Amino acid sequence: DAKTTQPNSMESNEEEPVHLPCNHSTISGTDYIHWYRQLPSQGPEYVIHGLTSNVNNRMASLAIAEDRKSSTLILHRATLRDAAVYYCIPYSGNTPLVFGKGTRLSVIA
Amino acid sequence: DVKVTQSSRYLVKRTGEKVFLECVQDMDHENMFWYRQDPGLGLRLIYFSYDVKMKEKGDIPEGYSVSREKKERFSLILESASTNQTSMYLCASSFPGKGLFYGYTFGSGTRLTVV
Secondary structure, eight states: OOOOBOOSEEEEETTSOEEEEEEOTTOOTTOEEEEEEEOTTSOOEEEEEESSSOEEOSSOEEEEOTTSSEEEEEESSOOGGGOEEEEEEEEOSSSOOOOOOOEEEEEEO | OOOEEESOSEEEEOTTOOEEEOEEESSOOSEEEEEEEETTTEEEEEEEESSTTOOEEOSOOTTEEEEEEETTEEEEEESSOOGGGOEEEEEEEEOSSSGGGTOOEEOOOEEEEEO
């Protein structure tokens, strides 16, 4: 499994953009980059994924470095409901998802 | 809304009891998974299944077994519950193979306390 490095915690003000970084320097060529988040007292939920190109959906944007060794999850306007632990996971689909420690995002009103 | 439903949100059992944790999904997913989550240790994979009647051990299968008699249902069994199995248990499901485009859907979890 590719190793990932994420900050333990980050803080953001409400309604400001948040950039959550992830280093995955050992990612293989067939791994997609998946992001999940876990709200308090809930199971993780899928946020977004990508391979090489930047991706957007209704929840977030994903910016992937050209060398694929890092990526950034972008929440365009953080709300209190975005306070969660965010997990970055290189994933090929061949074996189950492996979760690291993730980044705990706090959002301040 | 697609769903993974875990039968209990909170459960308290005694040491030595046989415990069944049930998980049902309504998305026709082939793949199902059981994880446990503990503070400081994150989510760890216990067992998974890629098809009916099929099971594979995850990273921490000791003390657990599973049953998948129907596609939509995946049960986690604690043969003889012990206090070190006190944890949050999370069930998930996904489409097979390169289920890359759909992600995993998780249930809300069962917080099990063994006393």
